[in-house]
Amino acid sequence: MRARSGLDPGSVWAQRLGQLERRLRTKEERIVVLETENAALHLKLAEYQGLAGRSTNEVLQLYSAHGQQQKLQRRSVVIHLHGAIKRLKQDLKSLRSFALELSKDFQRQSKTYLYQVLTAVQGIQLQNEAMQRRFLSGVEKRKNWVRRLFPTLPVCWHLRAVLLLEKVFQIKAFDLEQSLQEVTERYEKEKQKRRALHNSLVELRGNIRVHCRIRPLLPFDTAAGHSVSQDRQRNSSEKVAYAADDETVLVKCSRPGHASINKTFQFERVYSPSESQDTVFADVAPLLTSLLDGYNVCIMAYGQTGSGKTYTMLGPQLEENFAYSTEDASELGIIPRATQEVFRLISEKPPGSYWVEVSVVEVYNNEIFDLLAKDSCGKVFGVKRDVVTTREGKSDVPLLTYETVENASEFLHLVNKGLQLRVRHPTLVHAHSSRSHLVVTLTITTVVSGDNFGTSWEDEQTSQRLNKEVSCTFPQKMRENKSTSSSRASSPAQIEATEKMKQVKTRLQLVDLAGSECVGMSGVTGAALRETSFINRSLSALADVLGAIAEQRSHVPYRNSKLTHLLQDSVGGDAKLLVMLCISPDQKYLTESMQSLGFGTRARQVQRGQVKKKSFPVPSKAK
Numbered sequence: 001m002r003a004r005s006g007l008d009p010g011s012v013w014a015q016r017l018g019q020l021e022r023r024l025r026t027k028e029e030r031i032v033v034l035e036t037e038n039a040a041l042h043l044k045l046a047e048y049q050g051l052a053g054r055s056t057n058e059v060l061q062l063y064s065a066h067g068q069q070q071k072l073q074r075r076s077v078v079i080h081l082h083g084a085i086k087r088l089k090q091d092l093k094s095l096r097s098f099a100l101e102l103s104k105d106f107q108r109q110s111k112t113y114l115y116q117v118l119t120a121v122q123g124i125q126l127q128n129e130a131m132q133r134r135f136l137s138g139v140e141k142r143k144n145w146v147r148r149l150f151p152t153l154p155v156c157w158h159l160r161a162v163l164l165l166e167k168v169f170q171i172k173a174f175d176l177e178q179s180l181q182e183v184t185e186r187y188e189k190e191k192q193k194r195r196a197l198h199n200s201l202v203e204l205r206g207n208i209r210v211h212c213r214i215r216p217l218l219p220f221d222t223a224a225g226h227s228v229s230q231d232r233q234r235n236s237s238e239k240v241a242y243a244a245d246d247e248t249v250l251v252k253c254s255r256p257g258h259a260s261i262n263k264t265f266q267f268e269r270v271y272s273p274s275e276s277q278d279t280v281f282a283d284v285a286p287l288l289t290s291l292l293d294g295y296n297v298c299i300m301a302y303g304q305t306g307s308g309k310t311y312t313m314l315g316p317q318l319e320e321n322f323a324y325s326t327e328d329a330s331e332l333g334i335i336p337r338a339t340q341e342v343f344r345l346i347s348e349k350p351p352g353s354y355w356v357e358v359s360v361v362e363v364y365n366n367e368i369f370d371l372l373a374k375d376s377c378g379k380v381f382g383v384k385r386d387v388v389t390t391r392e393g394k395s396d397v398p399l400l401t402y403e404t405v406e407n408a409s410e411f412l413h414l415v416n417k418g419l420q421l422r423v424r425h426p427t428l429v430h431a432h433s434s435r436s437h438l439v440v441t442l443t444i445t446t447v448v449s450g451d452n453f454g455t456s457w458e459d460e461q462t463s464q465r466l467n468k469e470v471s472c473t474f475p476q477k478m479r480e481n482k483s484t485s486s487s488r489a490s491s492p493a494q495i496e497a498t499e500k501m502k503q504v505k506t507r508l509q510l511v512d513l514a515g516s517e518c519v520g521m522s523g524v525t526g527a528a529l530r531e532t533s534f535i536n537r538s539l540s541a542l543a544d545v546l547g548a549i550a551e552q553r554s555h556v557p558y559r560n561s562k563l564t565h566l567l568q569d570s571v572g573g574d575a576k577l578l579v580m581l582c583i584s585p586d587q588k589y590l591t592e593s594m595q596s597l598g599f600g601t602r603a604r605q606v607q608r609g610q611v612k613k614k615s616f617p618v619p620s621k622a623k
């Protein structure tokens with residue numbers, strides 16, 4: 001090999017080895033450099049990891065600080081809200097006590113005023129009497145005096161001088177009479193102011209208004225056979241209940257062998273026997289304005305059998321068919337008058353925006369009967385229905401007949417037809433005693449288009465525009481379709497209408513309760529006795545419901561009777577409720593009258609909270 005290349009193989013290998021050693025050294029150096037770089041990178045990595053760790057901690061700290069801050073903020077908001085609620089409650093409490101104080105103050109003041117006025121009136125009357133006495137004796141004295149002073153004066157001049165003095169006294173008497181009139185006027189004004197304040201207090205508290213009507217003594221009070229109870233039997237009637245003034249009933253309670261005690265009961269209004277149906281209705285009419293303003297209203301007559309409930313609610317009955325007489329308009333009761341008034345008020349509104357439906361129901365022996373339901377021939381006959389509670393917690397009578405009426409006479413015609421089916425039965429107390437509770441309901445639907453809901457509807461121009469819209473879009477068939485039922489909400493006409501319009505329904509319930517009665521007095525037996533027991537039970541269920549509301553119990557036993565279940569919404573605070581207590585003035589019915597007066601007094605104490613107004617749709621202005 002050396003011979004061919006001329007090189008020593010040992011030196012070639014040495015060279016090769018040297019080369020490899022150099023390359024190895026270079027590599028080793030490179031490794032050292034890379035290791036150094038690696039170490040430096042490791043250091044940097046550790047540094048960044050440290051930094052990242054610190055940042056995470058910081059972030060966590062920040063998170064927890066933020067959470068705490070949020071918690072603190074929430075807590076402070078909650079504390080703030082709690083404080084605000086507490087303050088509001090306190091404000092409400094003080095407002096209530098202020099209102100109570102105000103009413104007490106007002107009652108005190110009115111009592112003082114009343115006392116002052118009465119003393120003034122009495123004083124003036126006494127003065128008048130004394131003056132008259134003095135005047136008469138004075139005339140004589142003056143005549144003598146004139147005679148003595150002017151003995152020479154002719155006798156005809158004596159009289160002239162006396163007449164002159166008389167004139168002076170007449171002027172004085174006239175002055176006194178005028179001041180009496182002024183005082184009386186002031187008293188009347190104060191009374192009106194007090195009544196207005198009392199009414200607003202009643203509104204605020206949601207109190208039940210109670211009016212009491214004392215009927216006159218009637219021939220049947222003394223008629224033989226009308227009093228059967230041995231100890232109560234009297235040949236002549238004796239009046240024991242009086243209207244002391246227009247807010248006070250005075251009852252003379254006497255028992256044989258005991259001194260008589262006078263008891264007084266205060267109500268929002270007390271009617272004496274001489275007060276007419278006109279006067280009674282005049283006090284009820286403002287509630288009907290509320291009805292069209294969006295409040296539900298319920299007027300209910302309560303009292304002993306024969307005390308004048310049906311007379312007050314409907315008017316005098318016709319003997320032959322139990323309908324009520326419409327011949328003498330001045331004798332009409334609250335139900336026909338209220339309907340006339342509702343239609344009068346509606347006639348002042350834009351035409352077509354309201355419509356009225358009627359239902360007539362009687363609660364007899366704890367069963368509900370639809371008095372407007374018709375058979376296949378179109379004849380009305382009472383069909384049994386049931387009362388249920390809807391998902392919203394309201395009471396409803398499924399399949400109940402509602403008839404659309406367009407004027408008061410249509411309504412009267414319908415109600416009279418229904419009334420002929422009402423159960424009556426002669427008792428010893430009352431020859432045409434109603435044996436069922438009658439509930440006449442007027443549902444008023446207000447139709448307005450637009451999306452905005454407000455609380456009033458007064459803008460005349462928009463009302464007129466609305467009127468056009470309503471008459472264009474409100475299907476005629478809806479009004480032509482006279483007979484409907486509570487399931488009518490799904491009728492195609494209604495669906496079509498509700499898409500374009502809003503409807504608000506308000507309800508006027510007019511209730512003629514069956515009379516509470518003492519079995520001994522009414523002398524009922526058999527089926528009539530069963531009726532009496534149902535009547536008395538349902539009336540005591542009504543008293544229980546009022547008691548539960550008054551005591552603000554969590555459970556109100558509406559379902560204990562069909563009557564209370566049916567009237568649940570009105571009695572429970574959904575409506576302005578007026579109880580018209582009817583009482584007989586006769587001694588014979590003293591126990592029953594006292595029971596009714598007690599019921600009225602308890603009803604007055606019920607505070608149901610302010611009655612809510614249904615919000616009326618207000619048309620949107622810009623379209």
Ligand SMILES: Nc1ncnc2c1ncn2[C@@H]1O[C@H](COP(=O)(O)OP(=O)(O)OP(=O)(O)O)[C@@H](O)[C@H]1O
Nearest residue numbers: 215305306307308309310311316430433434514515
């Ligand atoms: N204020 C009044 N003026 C004149 N008559 C009256 C008055 N109140 C009632 N009456 C008469 O008294 C009688 C009994 O009245 P009404 O039928 O209204 O009693 P009621 O309370 O409805 O009795 P019931 O509960 O038994 O049906 C009737 O003949 C009625 O005309």
